[in-house]
Amino acid sequence: MKLSLNWLKDYIDPKLSTEKLMDRLVMAGWDVESRQTLGSDTVLEVEITPNRPDCLSVLGLAREIGAITGKKIKYPKIKNYKPTSNTIPINIEDKKDCSRHIGTLIREATVADSPAWLQERVNAVSLRPINNAVDVTNFVLMETGQPLHVFDYDKIVGGKIVVRRAKAGEKITTIDGVERALDASILVIADAQKPVAIAGIMGGKDTEVTFSTKNILLESAHFDMTLMRRASRRLGLRSDSSYRFERNVDWPGVLVGANRATDLLLEPTKGHCTARTDAAYAPKGSFKPIKITVDEIENLLGLKVTLADLKRIFTSLDFQVSLKGPSLMVLAPSFRGDVKQSVDLIEEVARTIGFDRIPTSLPQIRAQNLIMDPRPAQIKKIIRETLMAGGVDEVVTLSMTNAKDLAKCRQENLKAVRVFNPLTVDQQLMRPSLLPSLLSIVAGNFNHGQKNLCLFEIAKRYFHEGEKTTLAVLLTGSRYQDWRLSRKEQMEFFDLKGALKNVLDALGVDVSFQASQESFLDEACRSALKLNGQALGAAGKLDRSVLKNWDIKHQDIYFAEIDLETLFVLPQKRRPFKPLPEFPAVVRDVSVSVKKDVAYGSIEDVCRCHGGDILCDVQFIERYAGDKITPGSKGLVFSLIYQSPKRTLREEEVYRTHQTILQALNTKLGATLR
Amino acid sequence: MxxxxxxxxxxxxxxxxxxxxxxxxxxxxxxxxxxxxxxxxxxxxxxxxxxxxxxxxxxxxxxxxxxxxxxxxxxxxLAPAGSPLAGQDAGIDPSLPGTAAVLGRPHLLTQTIDEIIDVFEKLGFASIETPEIETEFHNFTGLNIALDHPSRDAFDTFYLDQDDPGAKGRRLLLRSHTSPGQIRIMKEHKPPLAVIVPGRVYRPDAVDASHSLMFHQVEGFLVDRKVQFSDLKGLLMEFCKRFFGSSLKMRFRPHFFPFTEPSAEVDISAETLGIGKKKWLEILGCGMINPKVFEAVGYPSGKYTGFAFGLGVERMAMLKYGINDIRLFYQNDVRFLRQF
Incomplete structure (x- = not known):
């Protein structure tokens, strides 16, 4: 809302410098967004919150300034024009849509340019002067907040006004020259034949007042705020009028606006007011006084107030106040529809006194009865700390994706939740996978020459059955660099597995890495993560086709996604203390050759199965291929560690068990010693 | 062997x-x-x-x-036995870089959220996360935001192509603020409550240097008998000083939110933040919880009072570190990530 300070001074002189006035306005809840000098005038852009349509006017803000400065307001003198016996036929089809419509007919008017003072005011609020009729309506709109419209009465067919919903197929060309299609969701002002204005939003071109107009029909009305809001959205058309109607205008103010505009129209146009009709359906349920006590205010604000303070504040805001025992009965004026309960009155007090006058205290925070599971937060913290210690950077990416990117990740089969009103096609799905987001981050970093990336994100994936907190890890490029090593090693699957293993060990969960069918992962390098047989996620090298789709060349990418919801609900196990071994361990290294398809895991399983109670650990040492290994086989070296918590092991019992294990490896897996 | x-x-x-x-x-x-x-x-x-x-x-x-x-x-x-250099590497160049495993960095947003949570937890608040996909009741109606009221403008919302199973003909939505966390928690628990709710929120704003369709907020609220506006002022002043530094100047100015009455916006002085300019920067919205909200969650009328506040995480981080483009947070350029 533009506030011209010269205009303001017509009603009140705050006797403050512009800076001081701006500061007082801001501290009373009227944020001043900018300030502009216009000749001798200063125009402030004041932000009016949606609960205060009464301040979308110079007089409304003058009243507020009066309350905060204690200065008196001089309201303009307005004549009251009574309805005449000579009526204008006004037919309101539904009083819910339009609860008041005042028509005033001014005959034998001379439409011309407005006088200088009026043009100056209109210019000050960035409107273009049109003529002495239209300018008056704009002036009164800005002065009182009541939107108005003038018609060329001779162009109103049948001389009658019908307030009705538009019919399907009806059209109107509005004063901005645009033809607009109407429908039953839009309220119009019509004459005997056709719509002549879109009610509350904009008038029609055909009936606008021009220099050749002789007889002027002035409209001042009250339209339903919800209806106005919807129509304005539907048409994509907003105006100073619709902005006020959407926020609701003051019902009694409809008459004030009509009278003020009539006064101002008669003088420059030298016309005669020949008819006035007031079609009015007063709103039901008039305002009731609200009870408030000093204690109530002091308890909520922590600020001492007196009855005298309260009376002064409420009176200055045009509230009516009466004493009832220890309470005040406060009646809000009709234009303060926002004041409905006692806290609304308390707000007026706090605002007018100033929030800076309210003292500060620290609240006493009592013990809480919240029963909440601390596990999710703990788990996320452990994961973040473990991954960061392993050199993985955290990222935060947007929660949306799109079908194209999912397809590029070969994840088009994932069922995603759609956004009904996306901003762009790129963001029409809530992501069911973190992969597309992470790959776009990778692409961005590659473009800036950052080729070695270790990234993770803990965020939600979205499904029709709900949100799932998920961990994604992505590794690509060379491992961290040590200048003492000559060779730069590229990261591979076991770097990813190691990072995940660190996390899972830190969480104390035993996850197995099994065969996977995920098509976005390379079939030669992928694994499904299972926890007690339950799917937890997948890890592996991204399939070549995925990299190609994302235009990533010369570099492999390793990616894992783990569902954390499963981990959040796991029963928390405490790992019991194991006494330190008192007796020495016997370590036997084993070097075997097995067929390529024998998994190392199955060797460990066989060892443990036949190790009796003296095999306490199996440790992998190395894997090798080479000319000493027959084609189709691989060499594996590992240590078997024998130890007993109760005694020193004898050489021959270790020998016996060791032989049993070697035998079993041979018969079950075809492993031969090398 | x-x-x-x-x-x-x-x-x-x-x-x-x-x-x-x-x-x-x-x-x-x-x-x-x-x-x-x-x-x-x-x-x-x-x-x-x-x-x-x-x-x-x-x-x-x-x-x-x-x-x-x-x-x-x-x-x-090695030096000859008995030489004064024995036990030292005589030939090293100590100006060569040291080597160690590289550490990963937490994202600045997580750092900021953790810092905010840390301050409030020390002041006695519990941190709880609530869903991002919400109902109209939690996001609007329960918070005294009428479905067809201009006050909804500020909370423009993404809706989902999925119906709310609890409300016929209404769609689920992406929460446009973290305030629905208030409704969820108050519906389940009786006061006293001192809770903060951090998380992602969504608004269909065209993306530019200061707008993003997704950003982060931390909601906080305290409900008990006799919570006062002065407590709100004191608590937020304490928070801001711990977060931005003790020389910070701030002001509370009246504003409007449907879910609080009285409502305020808090500005901090750019000068005391060290950004130089004589200017006030808005950092958060707050107020005394509107009795209509207590009514919506089924609290007995008049028994409790409370306050609520909501702060924008990106904004806090941008002000604290002088970051001028919100998009940097989501681009995740490692040259950005590793600065913090």
Whole structure:
């Protein structure tokens, strides 16, 4: 809302410098967004919150300034024009849509340019002067907040006004020259034949007042705020009028606006007011006084107030106040529809006194009865700390994706939740996978020459059955660099597995890495993560086709996604203390050759199965291929560690068990010693 | 059979401990001498069972190679016995970079949220996360935001192509603020409550340097008997000073939110933040919880009062670190990530 300070001074002189006035306005809840000098005038852009349509006017803000400065307001003198016996036929089809419509007919008017003072005011609020009729309506709109419209009465067919919903197929060309299609969701002002204005939003071109107009029909009305809001959205058309109607205008103010505009129209146009009709359906349920006590205010604000303070504040805001025992009965004026309960009155007090006058205290925070599971937060913290210690950077990416990117990740089969009103096609799905987001981050970093990336994100994936907190890890490029090593090693699957293993060990969960069918992962390098047989996620090298789709060349990418919801609900196990071994361990290294398809895991399983109670650990040492290994086989070296918590092991019992294990490896897996 | 791992480990440790040339000579003799350990292992071959022979031979060869390598490495840096430089690497260039495993960095947004949570947890608040996909009731109606009221403008919302199973004909939505967390928690729990709700929120704003369709907020609220506006002022002042520094100046100015009454916006002084300009910067919205909200969650009328506030995480981080483009948070350029 533009506030011209010269205009303001017509009603009140705050006797403050512009800076001081701006500061007082801001501290009373009227944020001043900018300030502009216009000749001798200063125009402030004041932000009016949606609960205060009464301040979308110079007089409304003058009243507020009066309350905060204690200065008196001089309201303009307005004549009251009574309805005449000579009526204008006004037919309101539904009083819910339009609860008041005042028509005033001014005959034998001379439409011309407005006088200088009026043009100056209109210019000050960035409107273009049109003529002495239209300018008056704009002036009164800005002065009182009541939107108005003038018609060329001779162009109103049948001389009658019908307030009705538009019919399907009806059209109107509005004063901005645009033809607009109407429908039953839009309220119009019509004459005997056709719509002549879109009610509350904009008038029609055909009936606008021009220099050749002789007889002027002035409209001042009250339209339903919800209806106005919807129509304005539907048409994509907003105006100073619709902005006020959407926020609701003051019902009694409809008459004030009509009278003020009539006064101002008669003088420059030298016309005669020949008819006035007031079609009015007063709103039901008039305002009731609200009870408030000093204690109530002091308890909520922590600020001492007196009855005298309260009376002064409420009176200055045009509230009516009466004493009832220890309470005040406060009646809000009709234009303060926002004041409905006692806290609304308390707000007026706090605002007018100033929030800076309210003292500060620290609240006493009592013990809480919240029963909440601390596990999710703990788990996320452990994961973040473990991954960061392993050199993985955290990222935060947007929660949306799109079908194209999912397809590029070969994840088009994932069922995603759609956004009904996306901003762009790129963001029409809530992501069911973190992969597309992470790959776009990778692409961005590659473009800036950052080729070695270790990234993770803990965020939600979205499904029709709900949100799932998920961990994604992505590794690509060379491992961290040590200048003492000559060779730069590229990261591979076991770097990813190691990072995940660190996390899972830190969480104390035993996850197995099994065969996977995920098509976005390379079939030669992928694994499904299972926890007690339950799917937890997948890890592996991204399939070549995925990299190609994302235009990533010369570099492999390793990616894992783990569902954390499963981990959040796991029963928390405490790992019991194991006494330190008192007796020495016997370590036997084993070097075997097995067929390529024998998994190392199955060797460990066989060892443990036949190790009796003296095999306490199996440790992998190395894997090798080479000319000493027959084609189709691989060499594996590992240590078997024998130890007993109760005694020193004898050489021959270790020998016996060791032989049993070697035998079993041979018969079950075809492993031969090398 | 020998425990080769153990022998190798010991040899490595001994090599590391060598401090002068004399000790090095003794070490060489111990492992590689005619009667040294390597020779002894080779000697044991003849007595070993046939299937062990290969492993023993390999182990002996490996050990010899390693010990030789260590001796060579060591001999370069060692001073003669008794010299003042004994025990030091005489030839190193200490200006060469040190080496260590590289650490990953937490995202600045997580750091900021953690910092905010940390301050409030110390002041007695519990941090709870609530869903991002919400109902109209939690996001609007329960918060006294009428479905068809202009106050909804500020909370423009993404809706989902999915119906709310609890409200016929209404769609689910992406929460446009973290305030629905208030409704969820108050519906489930009776006061006293002191809670913060951090998380992602969504608004269909065209993306530019200061707008993003997704950003983060931290909602906070305290509900009990006799909570006062002065408590709200005191708590937020304490928070801002801990977060931005104790010289910070701030002001509370009246504003409007449907879910609080009175409502305020809090500005901090750019000057006291060290950004130089004589300007107030808005950082958060707050107020005393509107009785209509208590009514919506089924609290008895008049029994409780409380306050609520909501702060924008990106904004806090941008002000604190002088970041001028919100998009940097989501681009995740590692050159950005590793600065924090």
């Amino acid at each position: 020998h425990n080769f791992q153990q022998i190798q480990q010991q040899a490595r440790e001994e090599a590391q401990g060598l401090s002068d040339v004399k000790a090095l000579g003794a070490y060489r003799l111990k492992y590689l001498g005619k009667k040294g350990i390597v020779a002894e292992i080779f000697a044991s071959l003849s007595a070993a069972v046939p299937q062990d022979k290969a492993a023993i031979g390999k182990a002996a060869n490996d050990l010899r190679a390693l010990v030789t390598q260590w001796i060579e490495e060591k001999s370069k840096g």
